[in-house]
Amino acid sequence: MNVLDTLxxxxxxxxxxxxxxxAKRIYITVDRADVKKCLKILFRDLDARYIVASGVExxxxxxxxxxxxxxGEGTVVSVRTYLDxxxxxxxxxxxxxxxxxxxxxxxKELLGINFxxxxxxxxxxxxxxxxxxxxxxxxxxxG
Amino acid sequence: MKKPKLxxxxxxxxxxxxKPFTTDFPYKPHTPxxxxxxxxxxxxKECVGCGACFQVCPAKAIxxxxxxxxxGGPTRTLIHHPAECLFCGECERNCITQEGxxxxxxxxxxxxxxxxVQNSVQHKLLVCKDxxxxxxxxxxxxxxxxxxxxxxxxxxxxxxxxxxxxxxxxGAEEKIAPPIQRTDMLKIVCPRCRRIAFISDExxxx
Amino acid sequence: xxxxxxxxxxxxxxxxxxxxxxxxxFALYCDGEKVVDVxxxxxxxxxxxxxxxxxKHWDQVTFLVERICGICSTSHPFAYCNAVEDLLGxxxxxxxxxxxxxxxxxxxxxxxxxxxxxxxxxxxYNTVFMWAWKYREPVLDMFEIITGNRxxxxxxxxxxxxxxxxxxDMPALRRVLKGLKVQLEMLTHAVLDDPVLGARLKGVGVxxxxxxxxxxxxxxxxxxxGIGGDIRKDDPYAAYPMLDFKVITAEHGDVxxxxxxxxxEMFESIKIIEQSLDAIEGKGGDxxxxxxxxxxxxxxxxxxxxxxxxxxxxxxxxxxxxVRHKIRAPSYTNxxxxxxxxxxxxxxxxxxxxxxxxxxxxxxxxxxVYDAGNKKKQMYDFSRLVEMSRQKTEKIKKEI
Numbered sequence: 001m002n003v004l005d006t007l008x009x010x011x012x013x014x015x016x017x018x019x020x021x022x023a024k025r026i027y028i029t030v031d032r033a034d035v036k037k038c039l040k041i042l043f044r045d046l047d048a049r050y051i052v053a054s055g056v057e058x059x060x061x062x063x064x065x066x067x068x069x070x071x072g073e074g075t076v077v078s079v080r081t082y083l084d085x086x087x088x089x090x091x092x093x094x095x096x097x098x099x100x101x102x103x104x105x106x107x108k109e110l111l112g113i114n115f116x117x118x119x120x121x122x123x124x125x126x127x128x129x130x131x132x133x134x135x136x137x138x139x140x141x142x143g
Numbered sequence: 144m145k146k147p148k149l150x151x152x153x154x155x156x157x158x159x160x161x162k163p164f165t166t167d168f169p170y171k172p173h174t175p176x177x178x179x180x181x182x183x184x185x186x187x188k189e190c191v192g193c194g195a196c197f198q199v200c201p202a203k204a205i206x207x208x209x210x211x212x213x214x215g216g217p218t219r220t221l222i223h224h225p226a227e228c229l230f231c232g233e234c235e236r237n238c239i240t241q242e243g244x245x246x247x248x249x250x251x252x253x254x255x256x257x258x259x260v261q262n263s264v265q266h267k268l269l270v271c272k273d274x275x276x277x278x279x280x281x282x283x284x285x286x287x288x289x290x291x292x293x294x295x296x297x298x299x300x301x302x303x304x305x306x307x308x309x310x311x312x313x314g315a316e317e318k319i320a321p322p323i324q325r326t327d328m329l330k331i332v333c334p335r336c337r338r339i340a341f342i343s344d345e346x347x348x349x
Numbered sequence: 350x351x352x353x354x355x356x357x358x359x360x361x362x363x364x365x366x367x368x369x370x371x372x373x374x375f376a377l378y379c380d381g382e383k384v385v386d387v388x389x390x391x392x393x394x395x396x397x398x399x400x401x402x403x404x405k406h407w408d409q410v411t412f413l414v415e416r417i418c419g420i421c422s423t424s425h426p427f428a429y430c431n432a433v434e435d436l437l438g439x440x441x442x443x444x445x446x447x448x449x450x451x452x453x454x455x456x457x458x459x460x461x462x463x464x465x466x467x468x469x470x471x472x473x474y475n476t477v478f479m480w481a482w483k484y485r486e487p488v489l490d491m492f493e494i495i496t497g498n499r500x501x502x503x504x505x506x507x508x509x510x511x512x513x514x515x516x517x518d519m520p521a522l523r524r525v526l527k528g529l530k531v532q533l534e535m536l537t538h539a540v541l542d543d544p545v546l547g548a549r550l551k552g553v554g555v556x557x558x559x560x561x562x563x564x565x566x567x568x569x570x571x572x573x574x575g576i577g578g579d580i581r582k583d584d585p586y587a588a589y590p591m592l593d594f595k596v597i598t599a600e601h602g603d604v605x606x607x608x609x610x611x612x613x614e615m616f617e618s619i620k621i622i623e624q625s626l627d628a629i630e631g632k633g634g635d636x637x638x639x640x641x642x643x644x645x646x647x648x649x650x651x652x653x654x655x656x657x658x659x660x661x662x663x664x665x666x667x668x669x670x671x672v673r674h675k676i677r678a679p680s681y682t683n684x685x686x687x688x689x690x691x692x693x694x695x696x697x698x699x700x701x702x703x704x705x706x707x708x709x710x711x712x713x714x715x716x717x718v719y720d721a722g723n724k725k726k727q728m729y730d731f732s733r734l735v736e737m738s739r740q741k742t743e744k745i746k747k748e749i
Contacts, residue, residue: 024584025435025649049578050565052682054662054675067649067662074584076649078662099564099685102389125395137400151539154480154532164483178515180497201409231412231503236511246497 003075010041024073027065029080032090035066038079040096042068048077050097055107057138062088062113066100083113092118110137173250180230181249183223185264190243192219192266192280196234204228209268209277217268219280225252225260240286269300271333272319278333299329299337357385360696375687375703382695387687402674407433407643410671411505414661417678419500420463423456424654425661425676426505431586432650432661433507433643442635445509446588447625451522452496452504453587453652454618454625458529459488460655461611464704465536468608471700472549473739477540484532487525494518509637519630526619533619537612548745550605554690554702557602564689565682568657569610570706574602580653592624604705643667654679680706697737 004020007028014037017029030038042048048068056063062083069076083090092115094101104115105124112135115121123130166173175181183196197207204227208220223234223244234244254260266280278284284304288295295301303315315330323332323340332340360377374390398417402410414425427449434441441449462485469477489499495514496502504510514522540546561571571578579596581589597613599606645667652659657679664673683706690702 021435021647022438027647047562049562050682051658051660052565052675052677054673056664056673065662067660069658071578071583074580076584076651078649097563097565099682102681102685124390136397139403150535154535155476158480164486176494176497178495178497178512179493180503199409201405201412229412229416229501229503230498231501232497232511233408233412 003070003073003077006046007077010046011038014038024075025078026075027078027080029082032081032083035064035079035081036091036093036096039066039068039093042077042079043097046070050099051076053093053100053103053107055111055113055137057111058085061085062111064090064107064113066093088113089116090114091116092121094118109135111135112138175248175250177248179248179250180232181247182225182230182252182260182262183228183232183234183244184247184249184262185221185223185244186242187264189240190221190238190264190266191240191282191286192221192264192268193239193283193286194219194221195237195239196244197221199233199237201231201233202227202229205234211268211270211275211277217270217277219266219268220263221266222261222263224257225254225262226257269304269331271336272317272331273321273323273327273336274333276333276335278331300331303329303331360384377691377696377699379696382697384691384694384696384699387691389684389687399674399676402671402676404670406669407507407671410674411507412503414676415501415503415505417676420460421456421654421656421659422501423452423504424652424659425678427453427587428650428652428654428659428661429663429674430505430507430650431652432648432663433640434648435650436646436648436663436665437507437640437643439508439638439640441509441587442638443588444513444629444632444634445636446591447629448510448514448636449505449587450589450592451514451622451625452502452510454621455488455492457618457655458615459485459492461615462488464611465540465608468701468704471704471735471738472546473735473742474546477536480532480536484529484536487528491522491525494521506637508640509635511637513636514629516631519626523623523626526622530616530619533612533615537616540608540612545742545746547605548748549742550608550701551601551603553604553698554694554705555601555603556686556690560686560689561602564685566657566686567682568654568679569607569614570657570683570686572596572598573606573610575600578658580651580658584651586650586652588625588628589621591628592621594621604701607705643669656680657683695741697741700735700738 004026007026008015008018011028011030014030014034015028016031019027021027043050048070051067051069053064053066056065062085064081064083066079067076068079081090088111090113092104094104095117101118102124104118105121107113108115108121109123109126109130112133126136194207197205204224206222206224208222209217210220211217230246232246235246238244252260266282268280269278269284270276271278278300281304284301285308288301288305295305303313306313307315313329317330319327319330319332323336325340328337328340357378357380360379361374376388376390377384378386378388398413402413405413411426411429414429415422417425462481466478466481466485469475469481492502493499495518496504496512504512556566556570556574558574558576560566561574561576567578575598577596577598580586581594582596594617597610597617599609643665645665647662647664650661659679660677662673662675663671666672686706687703691699694702
């Protein structure tokens with residue numbers, strides 16, 4: 001059974017949109033509330049490897065892509081979720097994937113996405129006295 | 144236990160009796176390989192001053208200065224700053240004449256004064272006689288003329304440059320008495336002004 | 350835990366770290382000589398490459414990402430080009446694929462040799478350091494002949510490579526590989542048979558499969574723990590599907606096994622380069638396809654860099670610049686494994702455990718030991734840490 005079918009079977013109703021760019025690059029969109037459930041299934045049950053998460057700023061929203069790799073098939077599954085532009089906030093995934101802690105801290109300070117339930121959401125890349133509310137990777141900053 | 148030691152001993156002894164692996168660089172000159180990517184240098188004869196190298200440079204190591212009010216007519220200067228250079232070879236690869244800027248094999252470019260290692264080329268710039276807009280360098284137009292061959296005769300600025308080269312007087316350099324008219328279209332004018340010259344003449348308005 | 354930490358001696362390691370993409374700061378919480386916890390702080394040399402990349406043309410980004418790392422400088426352009434080609438669905442000419450593999454594998458050899466040398470240096474085996482770096486030199490010379498520079502090869506281009514490998518350079522490359530094979534054979538056996546190195550490195554800094562999974566560690570670090578993840582095999586790109594090579598794995602996950610994996614990987618790299626040369630020698634052919642524009646969309650590219658999987662995600666809106674370019678270098682997930690591997694180890698072992706992951710050693714450049722209780726500060730510099738490491742080796746030497 002290939003990854004695409006497994007995903008459809010296991011995640012089923014959570015998937016709002018499924019886009020297979022090609023056989024090895026699958027993007028699935030899920031609700032913000034379903035991310036934790038989906039990641040748990042992917043990371044723990046299906047034994048996917050955590051690669052990284054990318055935060056992207058759009059005109060009207062923020063999106064986070066959790067990239068997970070299925071090394072046997074060489075597939076990268078990216079779980080995409082959209083966050084409110086005004087108050088970007090999502091639950092921290094550190095309880096499922098311990099290694100994700102650093103990228104969440106990075107997204108917090110570069111893009112200003114808040115992660116609830118993160119054990120230590122302190123400064124990681126920027127200096128400690130960096131002013132609040134100045135998020136360098138946001139585009140509006142430079143017009 | 145014995146065998147591995149012997150193997151290493153062999154290497155140690157050969158190393159002891161072979162000449163040093165390092166070279167006496169500052170005392171003996173070093174010859175870089177043939178295709179070494181060293182300091183880029185302009186070829187004054189072949190460079191036409193189009194500015195492609197300035198546009199593609201990822202590190203912005205090439206500076207382009209257009210001086211319209213310089214003594215002796217408008218000029219374009221392209222300056223290469225080795226301190227910012229990445230030696231990627233994009234300038235050489237994107238050079239429209241293929242010969243205008245070339246990577247040399249010079250690697251020793253430490254300096255006290257940047258002027259000593261800077262490399263620059265200067266070109267005569269053509270500006271619109273009416274509005275003062277930059278058209279391009281004279282050499283660039285002539286280069287384009289040779290590329291498009293006969294089609295170039297349809298382009299007044301190109302044609303006037305060619306005739307100038309053949310020492311035929313064209314009057315293209317004369318100043319334009321405003322407003323611009325159809326008779327001015329053979330003078331050195333930018334595409335926008337030439338369009339106005341055509342239209343205003345037909346509609347009798349400017 | 351916070352209360353506990355206060356009672357411990359903190360050994361900060363770092364932070365300046367100019368060579369790798371991730372300058373680091375480690376705080377080792379120690380109980381006597383034993384490390385009980387590790388904290389990691391990065392960003393001391395943050396250059397905002399992701400932001401800068403949004404202001405460069407697609408073509409110029411290859412040169413920008415090449416400068417992320419000085420040692421594995423081709424791995425980022427490789428992954429980036431894979432990402433853009435994934436977005437485009439573009440195919441690369443065959444000769445260019447092989448040339449990409451040759452450059453990537455030559456880089457693996459020089460990077461691993463550099464690691465072996467430095468690891469030897471930390472343990473007080475300066476002969477290993479001298480020899481490994483001596484063997485690395487012909488590889489760099491080869492780079493200079495083929496690409497025009499010892500580092501920063503400027504070879505990669507979306508849709509192909511920028512420079513051809515000339516036929517006249519191929520015999521020289523083959524000669525270098527042949528010589529290297531003999532030398533590597535000697536070096537590998539010298540390291541593997543050495544009883545002192547075995548005693549010093551075996552069982553040190555062990556990472557279990559569970560640790561690897563939790564932190565998402567990649568590359569030789571993961572392979573030393575028995576996880577056979579290798580992007581070259583799993584998600585074949587460039588010419589790797591056409592080449593015959595083995596993925597080296599080990600079982601124990603200690604520093605010794607990481608060394609074994611790296612040493613044996615170099616032989617596979619030599620094999621790959623020789624096969625690639627056979628495939629392109631005398632054949633000719635295009636080295637690039639012309640790419641006119643990048644349509645809107647997103648792409649993911651991966652490359653097995655010397656240190657592990659290098660991951661690039663790009664998003665295009667159809668203009669000539671990326672809207673988002675996410676870069677994940679292998680050390681980003683490898684470094685947090687210190688949290689697992691350093692705990693319970695002795696301070697003299699920490700230098701080699703940090704080295705075992707193959708981040709940059711400059712992180713150990715400035716170490717201060719201070720007792721949180723009475724605020725007394727004692728500076729441990731880099732040489733002191735290495736000295737401690739060497740003393741331990743000497744001790745083991747005497748015991749054996």
